[in-house]
Amino acid sequence: xxxxxxxxRGPLFFRDRDWHPPAYTPGYKTxxxxxxxxxxxxxxxxxxxxxxxxxxHDMLGELDNNLIVNFTGQPAIxxxxxxxxxxxxxxxxxxxxxxxxxxxxxxxxxxxxxKDGYLAPLDPNFGxxxxxxxxxxxxxxxxxxxxxxxxxxNHVNNWRPMHIHVSIFGTGFGQRLITQMYxxxxxxxxxxxxxxxIGQDRAIQALxxxxxxxxxxxxxxxxxxxxxxxxGRRQSFxxxxxxxx
Amino acid sequence: MQRLDxxxxxxxxxxxxxxxxxxTPNKLGNAGIYPADLGESPIRPGARGQExxxxxxxxxxxxxxLRDALIESWQxxxxxIFPGNDPRGPADPNVTGWAxxxxxxxxxxxxxxxxxxxxxxxxxxxxxxxHISLWIVARGINLGLQTRIYFEDEDNDSCPVLQRIEHRxxxxxxxxxxxxxxAYRFDIILQGENETVFFDL
Numbered sequence: 001x002x003x004x005x006x007x008x009r010g011p012l013f014f015r016d017r018d019w020h021p022p023a024y025t026p027g028y029k030t031x032x033x034x035x036x037x038x039x040x041x042x043x044x045x046x047x048x049x050x051x052x053x054x055x056x057h058d059m060l061g062e063l064d065n066n067l068i069v070n071f072t073g074q075p076a077i078x079x080x081x082x083x084x085x086x087x088x089x090x091x092x093x094x095x096x097x098x099x100x101x102x103x104x105x106x107x108x109x110x111x112x113x114x115k116d117g118y119l120a121p122l123d124p125n126f127g128x129x130x131x132x133x134x135x136x137x138x139x140x141x142x143x144x145x146x147x148x149x150x151x152x153x154n155h156v157n158n159w160r161p162m163h164i165h166v167s168i169f170g171t172g173f174g175q176r177l178i179t180q181m182y183x184x185x186x187x188x189x190x191x192x193x194x195x196x197x198i199g200q201d202r203a204i205q206a207l208x209x210x211x212x213x214x215x216x217x218x219x220x221x222x223x224x225x226x227x228x229x230x231x232g233r234r235q236s237f238x239x240x241x242x243x244x245x
Numbered sequence: 246m247q248r249l250d251x252x253x254x255x256x257x258x259x260x261x262x263x264x265x266x267x268x269t270p271n272k273l274g275n276a277g278i279y280p281a282d283l284g285e286s287p288i289r290p291g292a293r294g295q296e297x298x299x300x301x302x303x304x305x306x307x308x309x310x311l312r313d314a315l316i317e318s319w320q321x322x323x324x325x326i327f328p329g330n331d332p333r334g335p336a337d338p339n340v341t342g343w344a345x346x347x348x349x350x351x352x353x354x355x356x357x358x359x360x361x362x363x364x365x366x367x368x369x370x371x372x373x374x375x376h377i378s379l380w381i382v383a384r385g386i387n388l389g390l391q392t393r394i395y396f397e398d399e400d401n402d403s404c405p406v407l408q409r410i411e412h413r414x415x416x417x418x419x420x421x422x423x424x425x426x427x428a429y430r431f432d433i434i435l436q437g438e439n440e441t442v443f444f445d446l
């Protein structure tokens with residue numbers, strides 16, 4: 001980690017908690033004992049949320065964003081895809097120099113994790129994690145294989161849609177976000193209890209990456225575009241006025 | 246009427262049970278991709294201030310200790326300055342401020358070794374009591390939970406954030422208990438009796 005300084009300051013936009021999934025979502029069983037019962041104490045951001053860790057491009061290895069070869073150097077098996085997009089804030093500005101980390105199952109839906117006992121085999125050449133730092137315009141890209149769907153013990157016959165987990169930093173700790181990217185056209189999306197923790201269809205659609213033929217490479221790989229939006233910041237023009245704006 | 250042209254924040258989803266693959270691959274045993282996991286320590290040798298160790302667990306509403314939670318911490322240096330983009334100037338160069346903490350896969354205990362942060366001003370300039378911000382994700386948590394560690398041997402009564410907690414008896418859930426000269430205990434309870442206070446900040 002390096003201390004590349006950012007001038008991005010100012011209070012964060014309030015989170016729209018009707019847009020995000022609520023904590024208690026019985027269709028997703030594990031949430032039932034892990035959701036706070038008491039109301040959140042709502043205050044708005046302070047300096048502790050408006051500042052955050054910074055990451056430099058210099059910490060990245062050459063293959064960190066290439067999941068096809070970054071585990072052993074030999075190529076993983078599966079559908080070759082580019083996952084790319086921009087990290088923006090709610091004001092529509094690209095957010096440069098922020099860390100994007102991803103992890104996923106292999107093409108058969110099996111994770112390289114000691115707790116995953118699914119019968120689909122591991123791919124000896126697929127680790128399943130990648131990371132990158134956004135460019136000046138907020139853009140990022142990964143090369144990977146499309147993950148398979150997999151079963152999970154929720155209701156008897158629940159299957160997760162194909163998805164890639166995404167972890168994003170902004171310039172403030174209060175912007176910290178983890179989400180999942182889904183793929184256009186996957187019939188399992190509408191059937192997934194985790195997807196359906198989100199109440200509004202427009203919010204669910206914001207997690208579905210469209211096929212992007214403009215970015216596909218002929219005779220090489222397809223592409224999906226996934227833009228990520230972080231909490232915006234209010235202008236701090238009047239921040240010295242203690243009575244507020 | 247014109248349309249507001251703001252974008253909506255990307256909706257959150259749970260980190261799921263396999264968050265370690267992506268965020269702490271070396272600790273999981275998937276070595277060879279990154280030379281080291283990020284956020285192993287919020288300080289470097291030579292950091293100014295009182296070195297402390299905080300130990301705890303995360304428990305669910307049934308009293309079960311979570312083995313699959315991931316916590317990130319963010320704090321100021323001993324003078325109360327944040328590394329990076331603090332408008333008041335540069336922090337102690339040996340404080341990076343951020344750590345990524347996972348529970349032991351067997352016991353569920355987590356540990357944070359750091360320096361005790363100094364006071365940081367609230368919007369109106371009043372000092373907030375020394376605290377470490379936490380962000381907790383895990384399977385079953387749909388949106389990362391925000392909370393704070395305060396310290397029992399500090400003056401917490403005047404903290405403008407703690408003062409905003411209407412149910413005064415809940416403030417104790419945010420206060421790490423001293424267990425040694427430089428050691429504290431901070432257990433996080435997600436739900437039920439003595440449920441930890443979580444914030445919308």
